[in-house]
Amino acid sequence: MRAGALILITLAAPAAARDPLFGLPIDCDLSDTCYIQQFVDHDPSAGVTDFACGSLTYDGHKGTDFALPSLAMQAQGVNVIAAAPGTVRGIRNDMVDILQGHAGAPDVSSKECGNGVVIDHGNGWETQYCHMAQGSVIVRSGDQVAMGQVLGQVGLSGQTQFPHVHLSVRHNGEVVDPFDPNDEATCGPSDTTLWIDEPPTPAGGLISTGFAPNVPDYADIKAGTAGVVELDKYGNIVLWGFSFGVQSGDEMTFEIIGPSGPIFEHVEALTRDQAMVFRASGKRAPASGWDTGDYAGMVTLQRDGTELDRQVINVTVR
Structure with a gap:
């Protein structure tokens, strides 16, 4: 997908020995068939700043968006997978797949995530997977899941205008950016990320x-x-x-x-x-x-x- 792309890659250490490490939440190749559209917003004001001091985010964005290049690819079916082992804490599976701004799009106030899954990883850590396809979620509350286990498929539900899975990472209810978990403002990948293998992060x-x-x-x-x-x-x-x-x-x-x-x-x-x-x-x-x-x-x-x-x-x- 990106021959010759300018990509930032590091082999970073975990933020702390007690912190979990995450894999990708989507079954695709970030160097070829999918890409990261938006990151966590680090600017507490009305401005926007991603972990690299760039603008690949929007005001108040609380996760990382792993996007597909087209609706056709989404229709073929792309799996959303667990980024780390844990226990399923909750799911939603009945919202329709209609992009916001299109005819017939529902009011998703208070349900912006659309269909999704929340996984408890212990010690206050959890991940949330949003915008999954209606009826595709195949896990249930209380299920134990392994890293890489299929949760469902990328959909168009909730507050979304392009096909993607939104991954939120939280610790004790607070948003954590897996690229910069300590909010070090290094204008690039942190030396202590939460990724097992840090994904490529082109600036565009x-x-x-x-x-x-x-x-x-x-x-x-x-x-x-x-x-x-x-x-x-x-x-x-x-x-x-x-x-x-x-x-x-x-x-x-x-x-x-x-x-x-x-x-x-x-x-x-x-x-x-x-x-x-x-x-x-x-x-x-x-x-x-x-x-x-x-x-x-x-x-x-x-x-x-x-x-x-x-x-x-x-x-x-x-």
Whole structure:
């Protein structure tokens, strides 16, 4: 998913000998098929700051969001798994799967988590897993679960606008950021995290890219249905990129190479901070049509001259 991404990885020690260590709460590959969209907010004011002194969070966010790149992937079924062994303390399993902002979305006041599971890990530690699919939760209160045991599947329930599982870690009722459990404000991964193997934490990146005959609808981008594998030689060639965690001043570069060499390059300046955004650029066919054959598109996201992410996609022109 992220060839060449700028990733921060550490092999950190646990916060303290008594503290639990956690694995991922989702059965996917963070370097390829899923990504972290948002972190815990460390700013007690109306501002926002994640553990790396960045802006991949929102005001008052109390967990880590492990996101899927599309609704299509969510529909195929992705397991939510226990991040550590413990006892199931509670579940919810009957809320509908409708993204907030869509037609028919229910009022989720006081039920923002949607369908989910709470696990007690002992000594005041617990984890909560939110936005799971209706009817997918397969554990019950009182069950003993092992690390990595399937709890259910990623859904669209509760206060959510994209498919993901929200993981909250709490100790004696207080929110703990597993990336910085001691709130050390180091502007990067702490030397004492709660992860067994710390997940990659890019400061932003590309969720997906693709070719299309015209600029696609945003709904199709999010659904995972916007990309095509073939284009008409007399039609447009459009290359698009779907990104997360972009900041004002970032640049998205689009390059298309045809059978005879480069045919197009465009740099798009991003002018504001956005949790998610897509951009597209392309070219109309010449009167004689495009050369038939295989074309490669490369989308690059840069910040302050540093490449955050790059994806390469192919299409055949007939």
